[in-house]
Amino acid sequence: MIEDSRDIIYVGIDLGTSRSSISASNGKRHVVDSYVGWPVDVDARELIKKPVLVGRDALDNRPLLDLRRPLEHGTRKEGSEKDQEAVRELVRHLISLVETEERGKKSKVRAVVGVPAETFRVNRHNLRNTMAGVADSVMMVSQPCAVAYGLEALLHCLVIDIGAGTADFCVMRGRYPTEEDQQTIPNAGDSIDEQLTKLIRERHPDAQFSIHMIREWKEQHSFVGEPKNRVIVTVPIMGKAAEIDITQEMRSACESILGPICETLTGLLMKVEPEYRSKMRNNVIVAGGTSLISGLPQAITKSPGCACRTWCGAPVASRKGRSQRGRTCRGSCPTRRAA
Ligand SMILES: Nc1ncnc2c1ncn2[C@@H]1O[C@H](COP(=O)(O)OP(=O)(O)OP(=O)(O)O)[C@@H](O)[C@H]1O
Numbered sequence: 001m002i003e004d005s006r007d008i009i010y011v012g013i014d015l016g017t018s019r020s021s022i023s024a025s026n027g028k029r030h031v032v033d034s035y036v037g038w039p040v041d042v043d044a045r046e047l048i049k050k051p052v053l054v055g056r057d058a059l060d061n062r063p064l065l066d067l068r069r070p071l072e073h074g075t076r077k078e079g080s081e082k083d084q085e086a087v088r089e090l091v092r093h094l095i096s097l098v099e100t101e102e103r104g105k106k107s108k109v110r111a112v113v114g115v116p117a118e119t120f121r122v123n124r125h126n127l128r129n130t131m132a133g134v135a136d137s138v139m140m141v142s143q144p145c146a147v148a149y150g151l152e153a154l155l156h157c158l159v160i161d162i163g164a165g166t167a168d169f170c171v172m173r174g175r176y177p178t179e180e181d182q183q184t185i186p187n188a189g190d191s192i193d194e195q196l197t198k199l200i201r202e203r204h205p206d207a208q209f210s211i212h213m214i215r216e217w218k219e220q221h222s223f224v225g226e227p228k229n230r231v232i233v234t235v236p237i238m239g240k241a242a243e244i245d246i247t248q249e250m251r252s253a254c255e256s257i258l259g260p261i262c263e264t265l266t267g268l269l270m271k272v273e274p275e276y277r278s279k280m281r282n283n284v285i286v287a288g289g290t291s292l293i294s295g296l297p298q299a300i301t302k303s304p305g306c307a308c309r310t311w312c313g314a315p316v317a318s319r320k321g322r323s324q325r326g327r328t329c330r331g332s333c334p335t336r337r338a339a
């Protein structure tokens with residue numbers, strides 16, 4: 001059979017709970033917020049003038065939209081039809097950002113998609129169905145493995161990708177990781193946001209704030225260990241702007257993921273053959289946006305007595321404040337994700 005004469009673009013896609021990115025063989029790279037929204041009614045559609053919004057546009061127009069953050073449910077468990085559709089729209093949008101047209105014909109798209117380790121284990125067929133028709137061919141790879149391959153860290157190393165929805169662990173033993181080598185836990189950025197919300201509400205029941213404000217405060221001021229500065233934020237209380245000190249709440253919320261992460265790390269290390277264990281302990285790679293919490297990678301690797309490096313593959317992070325891309329690089333950092 002004669003191959004279609006259209007150009008082929010190879011794309012790598014990272015489907016994240018909070019942000020998704022695409023990197024294409026034609027050199028184009030993009031990161032978008034993982035939000036998809038449909039106008040709630042005819043009036044909203046009139047205003048928006050588009051059938052669906054994706055990324056920052058969706059987030060900014062949220063009052064007018066049925067807004068989804070589809071990776072929270074769509075790839076983890078059997079998400080609703082709407083979540084599946086939202087994943088499809090998100091991938092379609094990412095591909096449209098890198099696609100080119102040759103003689104009026106769109107390029108053929110061959111995609112490698114990074115998904116959370118747990119999704120890869122239990123739900124990859126579901127996700128593959130969701131992607132049908134969006135790209136010409138699709139291959140799935142678990143996200144922490146993608147980090148390891150990107151760094152060529154294939155032997156005696158342990159990758160922890162701490163994102164928004166999950167922390168994904170993968171032990172690299174020089175062969176393609178099996179299910180046994182991978183583990184996912186729900187203790188990551190979103191659980192910190194929930195915890196921080198709860199703690200601030202307890203102490204300041206009259207303060208008014210949204211989850212988006214909580215996320216911005218966290219991205220600007222997150223830390224574990226002894227505080228270097230007080231964390232003061234401005235919130236409306238009884239209709240007036242007030243400054244509140246949330247240093248202790250910030251510390252407790254950020255430290256809430258440390259225990260489960262250290263336990264999982266230790267458990268995985270225990271399964272490694274004793275002769276390779278110390279090599280692996282000294283080769284822990286911490287990646288993902290939540291690894292930007294000040295002091296977190298050091299705290300993680302302190303407990304089992306191991307050393308780590310962080311990978312600045314963490315995405316662009318917050319819209320303002322300190323989590324800009326330059327800051328993401330600690331330790332050795334051979335590669336960067338798309339901007
Ligand atoms: N400076 C920072 N301090 C603390 N958290 C941060 C910082 N910058 C970003 N984050 C958090 O990192 C998370 C996003 O990281 P990332 O993009 O790796 O997640 P994701 O890939 O979308 O999620 P997942 O891998 O779980 O599907 C969010 O919870 C975000 O609030």
Ligand SMILES: [Mg+2]
Binds near residue numbers: 015016017143
């Ligand atoms: Mg991720």
